[in-house]
Amino acid sequence: MLSGQPHRFKDLQMNSLSPRAAVGLFLIVVLAWGVNWSVTKQLVQFLPPLWTSAIRSWIALVGLFVIVGLSNNLVIPERRDIPVVLSVALLHMTLFSVLVASGVRFLPASKAIVLGYTTPLWVAIAAPLLGKDTLTAPKLAGALLGLIGLAAILNPSSIDWTNVNVLLGAGMVILAAISWAANIIYIRAHRWIASPLQLLLWQVLVATAVLTTLAMIVEGPPQVAWSWRLVSLFLYSGLIGTALAYWAMSMVNKSISALTTSLGTTATPLVGIASAAILLSEPIDASLAVAAGLIVTGIGLATLGDRLLRSQATASG
Numbered sequence: 221m222l223s224g225q226p227h228r229f230k231d232l233q234m235n236s237l238s239p240r241a242a243v244g245l246f247l248i249v250v251l252a253w254g255v256n257w258s259v260t261k262q263l264v265q266f267l268p269p270l271w272t273s274a275i276r277s278w279i280a281l282v283g284l285f286v287i288v289g290l291s292n293n294l295v296i297p298e299r300r301d302i303p304v305v306l307s308v309a310l311l312h313m314t315l316f317s318v319l320v321a322s323g324v325r326f327l328p329a330s331k332a333i334v335l336g337y338t339t340p341l342w343v344a345i346a347a348p349l350l351g352k353d354t355l356t357a358p359k360l361a362g363a364l365l366g367l368i369g370l371a372a373i374l375n376p377s378s379i380d381w382t383n384v385n386v387l388l389g390a391g392m393v394i395l396a397a398i399s400w401a402a403n404i405i406y407i408r409a410h411r412w413i414a415s416p417l418q419l420l421l422w423q424v425l426v427a428t429a430v431l432t433t434l435a436m437i438v439e440g441p442p443q444v445a446w447s448w449r450l451v452s453l454f455l456y457s458g459l460i461g462t463a464l465a466y467w468a469m470s471m472v473n474k475s476i477s478a479l480t481t482s483l484g485t486t487a488t489p490l491v492g493i494a495s496a497a498i499l500l501s502e503p504i505d506a507s508l509a510v511a512a513g514l515i516v517t518g519i520g521l522a523t524l525g526d527r528l529l530r531s532q533a534t535a536s537g
Contacts, residue, residue: 242475245468246484252468254333254491256461258499260321261329263453269321270435271442277313277428279458280466281421287467288421295418304410305422311403313427318434319396326389328502333492334373334512335393340482341366341515342401344522350405362521369514370394378507417470424466482523486516 263272288294297305324332344363348354373379380386435442444450472481489512496502 239475242472246472246476246481249465249468249472250484250487250491252460252465253485254488255495255499256457256465257320257324257329257333257336257492258495259453259457259461261324261332261496261500263450263457264321264325266450266453267442267444268435268439269318269325270431270439271444272321273314273317274428274431274435275442275454276458276462277317277424277431279454280462281424281428283459283463284421284424284467287463288417291417293415293418294421295414297419297422298413300411301413301419304407304412305419305426307403307406307410308419308423309426310430311399311406313423314430314434315399316396316403317427318431319392319399323389323392323396326383326385327393328496329500330493330496330502330504330508331373331378332389332393333489333496334508334515335370335390336397337486337489337492337519338366338370338394338515339397339400339404340519340522341370342398343404346401347405347408358524359522362518362523364518365521366515366518369511369518372507372514373511375507378505378511415470416473417467420466420470424462483520486519486523489516 260272263276266272267275320332320336323335327335341363344359344366348359374390379390469481476484493504493508493512497504
């Protein structure tokens with residue numbers, strides 16, 4: 221059903237989840253996103269980054285059209301929601317996706333996911349500088365721990381500084397994390413009309429159009445040697461790693477506190493490291509383990525500091 225503003229809160233009531241179902245969906249999100257980095261690492265061996273992202277986005281678009289349509293959340297965005305649709309589509313679904321796909325060609329998936337999930341640290345650093353937040357002691361401590369972890373994973377014994385491609389790959393994944401952080405800062409300031417779930421399909425639609433256009437211009441028509449393995453990788457990445465994960469996260473956000481989801485997503489890089497070791501036989505060296513521990517702890521501190529600040533603001537009216 222196509223509808224506008226009058227029904228924008230209806231889905232919040234109709235699609236509420238029990239705590240057990242919400243936790244189950246959340247575990248699916250963490251697993252889907254964590255494994256997707258190893259899948260992307262394999263996909264870019266077959267296709268260049270733009271076409272990898274574009275084809276995955278087309279598959280996700282079809283999957284989300286079915287999911288959103290069946291859940292009665294298909295709406296026409298109002299004009300005041302257009303900026304957030306463009307923000308998510310361009311900064312996260314396009315720029316983040318392409319930079320990760322480009323960077324993971326030159327980096328182990330396990331190192332790439334740790335660098336990619338430094339996003340909350342960049343939010344903790346940038347938001348106060350932009351006047352969008354206050355830098356509390358826990359957030360400062362978390363940011364410092366995360367930066368130390370970043371230094372641990374970028375040290376010369378872990379990253380080959382003489383290899384330009386490796387440095388380029390690391391730089392692109394860090395830029396991807398920063399672009400996602402910029403999107404998060406904007407989302408926090410946006411006054412939503414429709415719900416995030418109702419806008420999800422439109423965000424993916426815009427991203428798909430932009431990615432396909434860029435791929436045609438930059439990389440030309442795709443030259444694909446299709447195989448069952450490649451089809452399986454794309455189906456996982458598009459349907460599970462993207463469509464199902466986005467939908468599930470939208471549902472989880474309605475049923476679990478923001479603190480729980482924020483802290484819970486810190487498990488994603490740990491799942492990514494484990495899946496890379498299993499699927500790609502990537503070693504887990506000491507610097508990777510130390511960096512992951514520091515960054516996850518830093519994200520946890522920054523998140524707790526953010527929630528503490530918001531709780532105090534709520535208490536003071």
